[in-house]
Amino acid sequence: MPLTLDQLNTASPAEFVALLDGTYEHSPWIAERAAARRPFATVAQLKRTLVEVVRQASRDEQLQLIRAHPELAGRAMVSRTLTAESTHEQRKAGLTQCTPEEFDTLQRLNAQYNAKFGFPFILAVRGPRGTGLDKSEIIATFARRLDNPIDFEFAEALRNIHRIAELRLNDKFGCEPQLGHLVWDWAERLAEHSEPGYAERGELTVTYLSDAHRACAQRIAHWMRADCGFDEVDIDAVGNVVARYHPERGGLAKYLLTGSHYDTVRNGGKYDGRLGIFVPMACVRELSRQGRRLPYGVEVVAFAEEEGQRYKAVFLGSGALVGQFDMRWLDQADAEGITMRQAMQRAGLCIEDIPKLRRDPKRYLGFVEVHIEQGPVLNELDLPLGVVTSINGGVRYMGEILGMASHAGTTPMGLRRDAAAAAAELALYLERRAAAVPDLVGTMGILEVPHGSINVVPGRCRFSLDIRATTDAVRDACAADVLAELDRICLRRGLRHRIEETMRAAAAPSDPVWQQRWERAVQALGLPVHRMPSGAGHDAMKLHEILPQAMLFLRGQNAGISHNPLESITSDDAELCVRAFQHLLDHLCAELS
Numbered sequence: 001m002p003l004t005l006d007q008l009n010t011a012s013p014a015e016f017v018a019l020l021d022g023t024y025e026h027s028p029w030i031a032e033r034a035a036a037r038r039p040f041a042t043v044a045q046l047k048r049t050l051v052e053v054v055r056q057a058s059r060d061e062q063l064q065l066i067r068a069h070p071e072l073a074g075r076a077m078v079s080r081t082l083t084a085e086s087t088h089e090q091r092k093a094g095l096t097q098c099t100p101e102e103f104d105t106l107q108r109l110n111a112q113y114n115a116k117f118g119f120p121f122i123l124a125v126r127g128p129r130g131t132g133l134d135k136s137e138i139i140a141t142f143a144r145r146l147d148n149p150i151d152f153e154f155a156e157a158l159r160n161i162h163r164i165a166e167l168r169l170n171d172k173f174g175c176e177p178q179l180g181h182l183v184w185d186w187a188e189r190l191a192e193h194s195e196p197g198y199a200e201r202g203e204l205t206v207t208y209l210s211d212a213h214r215a216c217a218q219r220i221a222h223w224m225r226a227d228c229g230f231d232e233v234d235i236d237a238v239g240n241v242v243a244r245y246h247p248e249r250g251g252l253a254k255y256l257l258t259g260s261h262y263d264t265v266r267n268g269g270k271y272d273g274r275l276g277i278f279v280p281m282a283c284v285r286e287l288s289r290q291g292r293r294l295p296y297g298v299e300v301v302a303f304a305e306e307e308g309q310r311y312k313a314v315f316l317g318s319g320a321l322v323g324q325f326d327m328r329w330l331d332q333a334d335a336e337g338i339t340m341r342q343a344m345q346r347a348g349l350c351i352e353d354i355p356k357l358r359r360d361p362k363r364y365l366g367f368v369e370v371h372i373e374q375g376p377v378l379n380e381l382d383l384p385l386g387v388v389t390s391i392n393g394g395v396r397y398m399g400e401i402l403g404m405a406s407h408a409g410t411t412p413m414g415l416r417r418d419a420a421a422a423a424a425e426l427a428l429y430l431e432r433r434a435a436a437v438p439d440l441v442g443t444m445g446i447l448e449v450p451h452g453s454i455n456v457v458p459g460r461c462r463f464s465l466d467i468r469a470t471t472d473a474v475r476d477a478c479a480a481d482v483l484a485e486l487d488r489i490c491l492r493r494g495l496r497h498r499i500e501e502t503m504r505a506a507a508a509p510s511d512p513v514w515q516q517r518w519e520r521a522v523q524a525l526g527l528p529v530h531r532m533p534s535g536a537g538h539d540a541m542k543l544h545e546i547l548p549q550a551m552l553f554l555r556g557q558n559a560g561i562s563h564n565p566l567e568s569i570t571s572d573d574a575e576l577c578v579r580a581f582q583h584l585l586d587h588l589c590a591e592l593s
Helices: 005-010 013-019 028-035 043-055 059-067 084-092 100-117 135-145 150-173 178-190 211-227 275-289 316-321 327-331 340-346 351-357 377-381 419-435 472-493 512-524 539-543 571-592
Strands: 232-235 241-245 255-261 297-303 364-372 385-391 393-402 440-443 460-469 496-505 531-534 549-554
Touching: 005 013, 005 043, 013 028, 028 043, 043 150, 059 150, 084 150, 100 135, 100 150, 150 571, 178 211, 178 275, 178 571, 211 232, 211 241, 211 275, 211 297, 241 275, 255 275, 255 539, 275 297, 275 364, 275 571, 297 316, 316 351, 316 539, 327 340, 340 351, 364 512, 364 539, 364 571, 377 385, 385 512, 385 571, 393 419, 393 472, 419 440, 419 460, 419 472, 440 472, 460 472, 472 496, 512 549, 512 571, 531 549, 539 549, 549 571
Parallel strands: 255 297, 255 364, 364 549, 385 531
Antiparallel strands: 232 241, 241 297, 385 549, 393 460, 393 496, 440 460
């Protein structure tokens, strides 16, 4: 019989430890400490408590926990002395049926890893969906993580241990994240569509109105109609896939608007944007299967474009909904000379209808968006969900410092007019200035010496500035200080500079009421509320201009990396995200009744 929370909550301390035996490898002390924190209202709360016990343990205790785990395909597996749980996991990943070459590779990697870190390589080999990684993925991850710094890898080992424990607890409780699996599977299937030149290498690239992009739109529309039970599904004049689930009869005529984008960066990940489409789709699917209507409608929009990869325009999908589609963009040409107008015509879109896409705010309750975090914060905190307080406002510049190119051997240090050294000095100033203020970030992502040579003092250096903050005032104060410092550096070094502002986007603070709704939804799952800004831009920034908005972040795996093939989520985290969205819908029903 599956374990229940009632059993755990009413068990004696010794019984509690026995019931959780095997969750953490040879480490009963974790359950012993967690027993004092009962009762647990949800399995998610139990999982989080176990994580907190480990996080609060000493470094020596954490190291002992890591060392309690066996090597992958190691001596314990060969001698058949693994625990039942480890045996099951390694068998599921095929590690008990390695070829001689695979076994030799794993032994070599084990030896290198132990020599560098002093503890065994830990990987949750059942993977993000719980069905098992294949051996090539395991070996590739093993090799990649050998390059990590020691402290990072120590934390990564603990994160994988928590994932192993999560899957073992699922087995004990007989719970399966079915809705999380659904979201995960949709993402996998949509990722089958990628553009030529990338698809052949197994890379995901979907840019605006390419064949792969149009195939994605058709597949999303099909799932919305056939699988989810939306009442209306259409592809609009800019390529957005728009689905509506009508309110109950006699209910409000208003709708809750939600969604995200389905285009990708080149060689990107499977969840950026797409997660925010699939999570509300899963919620509507459940409502439809239950024959349940809400006192308001739900409109899910899969925005056609957010990334700005094919044309020099961004937020084409969400911008159209707020009346900000610039018709001059239609004459922009891509790298192959195809204008946006031509691409739209080939896709069968009705350009004349674009102005009609603007939404009337009076018909909507607000806009909410779910998104993968695209950063390391939640991963570092071992938290699956975070509530967004504001989407950072940003400003970007492209600049160039002009000095004098001269011979590297004959020009004394005090007589140089080194443009690159000035740019480096500015980069360090920006780093210090941004680090001094919470939630302010500054980056010089481009530093380029045109026609540079190893034996020439750089006479020119091109650079970029990207400054973001939760408020426009903080962002602008930093930008003013950095530009003033640029003037001072150039004056002191006898240099000139030119600089151009290329982008400015206003900060989008979350609506307090909607943010609180997300917070209550997270609390209902038994999880702590972590509030955080978003450093990346999102479609919610555009909808913010006409509607109250708030966002929920989902933890990314692999240190939260995004815009990268390593972008990953677990189906357990996706399940929590869907459940949080369902709680938000239910709380909203109660408020409106």
